[in-house]
Amino acid sequence: AQSVTQPDIHITVSEGASLELRCNYSYGATPYLFWYVQSPGQGLQLLLKYFSGDTLVQGIKGFEAEFKRSQSSFNLRKPSVHWSDAAEYFCAVGANNRKLIWGLGTSLAVNP
Amino acid sequence: DVKVTQSSRYLVKRTGEKVFLECVQDMDHENMFWYRQDPGLGLRLIYFSYDVKMKEKGDIPEGYSVSREKKERFSLILESASTNQTSMYLCASSLSTGYTEAFFGQGTRLTVV
Numbered sequence: 001a002q003s004v005t006q007p008d009i010h011i012t013v014s015e016g017a018s019l020e021l022r023c024n025y026s027y028g029a030t031p032y033l034f035w036y037v038q039s040p041g042q043g044l045q046l047l048l049k050y051f052s053g054d055t056l057v058q059g060i061k062g063f064e065a066e067f068k069r070s071q072s073s074f075n076l077r078k079p080s081v082h083w084s085d086a087a088e089y090f091c092a093v094g095a096n097n098r099k100l101i102w103g104l105g106t107s108l109a110v111n112p
Numbered sequence: 113d114v115k116v117t118q119s120s121r122y123l124v125k126r127t128g129e130k131v132f133l134e135c136v137q138d139m140d141h142e143n144m145f146w147y148r149q150d151p152g153l154g155l156r157l158i159y160f161s162y163d164v165k166m167k168e169k170g171d172i173p174e175g176y177s178v179s180r181e182k183k184e185r186f187s188l189i190l191e192s193a194s195t196n197q198t199s200m201y202l203c204a205s206s207l208s209t210g211y212t213e214a215f216f217g218q219g220t221r222l223t224v225v
Contacts, residue, residue, distance in 0.1 A: 009152075034213055043116075043202055043216035090155070098143050098162055098206065100214055104154035 002027050004093050006103035013081050014111045021076040021106050023091035032094035033074040035065055038105075039087045047089075050074065061085070086110045115139070118203050118217035125224050131190040133220050135203030141215075142208045144186035146170075146178060149200040149219075158201075161186055193224045 005024045013019055025031055032051050036044040048059025055067040065076045074091060091103040119134035137144065146158040157170030159178040167178050175197060179187045186205075190197055200221050204214040 036216075041219070041221070043218045044204075044214075045216070046213050049213055094212075098208075099145075099157065099160060102155045104152070 002093065002095060002101050004091050004101050004103040006089075006091055006106050008106045009104070010107045010109070012109040012111060015083050016080050019076075019078045019081045019085070019108070021089050021091075021108070023074045023076065023103060024072050025074065025091075025093045025101075026072065027093050027095075027101070029096065031067075031074075033065075033067060034092040034094065034100070035059065035063070035074075035076050036090045036092065037061075037087050038090065044090060047076070081108075081110055083110045083112060116203055116205055116215050116217040118201075118220050120220050121218060123220060123222045125190075125193050125222065127194060127224055129190075129193045129224075131193045131222070131224075133188040133190075133201055133203075133222070135186045135188070135205075135217055136184050137186075137205040137215070138184065139205060139207075139215070140183065141205035142183075143206040143214075144180065145204040145206075145214065146176075146186065146188045147202040147204065148172065149202055155202065158188065195224050198222060198224045 003026045034049045035047040038044045047063050048057050050057050050067045088105045090105045092100040116137045125131050144161045147155045156172050160168045161180045177189045202219050203217040206212045206214045
């Protein structure tokens, strides 16, 4: 079955520390992968996407993600976290029926 | 810039009321979606529309219906609101076939009392 797993429900990091949010997927075909961010009380905003080509993709707000086919992973990273990065992060896979398959999200808290 | 607009940020309705949530996109997108978001449950798809007057049930359609009379507008209808429909509702749109990203509205926080 197609699925997306975000193993970490909640993560806390200190401001200035590096960040890695994990995403694993199960999908039979070539995956199209997305990371979204949701600030409190807001809709979701696209951070970055992977369709093909270079497996390291750059996104907005200084985020990047690496697609690893052998590990079925698409982990999100940021070298230095800012307090404004505190939010909910969602990983998603684009399915061939026009829909997206979503992970349950990871809530990020940033300590000053 | 792509824009998806939901008609209300916050709504409070009474049990048994018929509730309309409206969503408009200005990007000529074919696909529109209604999701419900609850803590710990992520985004759950209620209904999906891929064309005018076309709709498809999502994972949790019970208690909801939708209407898409024009390409840019997708309405979610709660026929008889219940307290267990208190939630955040998110509308999204995407371009067409394939794997294009979805664009989201700001969300409607609905409280049913």
